[in-house]
Amino acid sequence: MAKLSKNKKAKTPKAGGKPSTVEPKTKKKPVKQPKQKRPEVQPVVEKKVRNFVLLNTDNEEIGRYTGKAPRQAALKVANTGVTNIRLRETGVRRKVKVGGKDKVEVKIHLFKGSRKQRNKKASDPEWLPAKINYPVVKKKGVEWLPWSS
Numbered sequence: 001m002a003k004l005s006k007n008k009k010a011k012t013p014k015a016g017g018k019p020s021t022v023e024p025k026t027k028k029k030p031v032k033q034p035k036q037k038r039p040e041v042q043p044v045v046e047k048k049v050r051n052f053v054l055l056n057t058d059n060e061e062i063g064r065y066t067g068k069a070p071r072q073a074a075l076k077v078a079n080t081g082v083t084n085i086r087l088r089e090t091g092v093r094r095k096v097k098v099g100g101k102d103k104v105e106v107k108i109h110l111f112k113g114s115r116k117q118r119n120k121k122a123s124d125p126e127w128l129p130a131k132i133n134y135p136v137v138k139k140k141g142v143e144w145l146p147w148s149s
Contacts, residue, residue: 052087055108059145061088070109071137078113078135085111085137093147105144113137 052073054063067073070087077085087109095102115133124132 051090052109053090054082055086055088057084057086059086071111071139074109074111074113074137074139075135078111078115078137079133081115083113085109085113087111088145094144096144104147106147108143108145110140110143111137112140 047068049066049068050070050073052065052067052070053061054065054077056062063077065073065076065087067076070089073087074085077087089107089109092107093104094107096105097103114136116136117131117133120128120130120132
């Protein structure tokens, strides 16, 4: 008779019969499902608030307004009753070579503004008056002015 290793047991016949020939159970590995890709989530980037300076026709500063875009600041200006809106964007400058010298220019946003009136709607709060003013602006363009600090 051959020697048995410690891990293996000898098969003994059951009462009344033949020795068992049952094979040991093998574990079936589960089929791996491919990982589903998560949809790429774009990070939420909030726009910074920009500052704009209201200029008169002589390019003198007469007010400061903020907004995420020039139009937002222009709407605030138009709501005060100004019609010819010139907004200088602070922090935006460019260098231009003129005659071999560097000159600095600033960006000016030009708008035409007005105020219109509408009647109070049923969805408006009770404390609002019967006639409501709202601003309207139309962008005319951008110009660059020479800047001396």
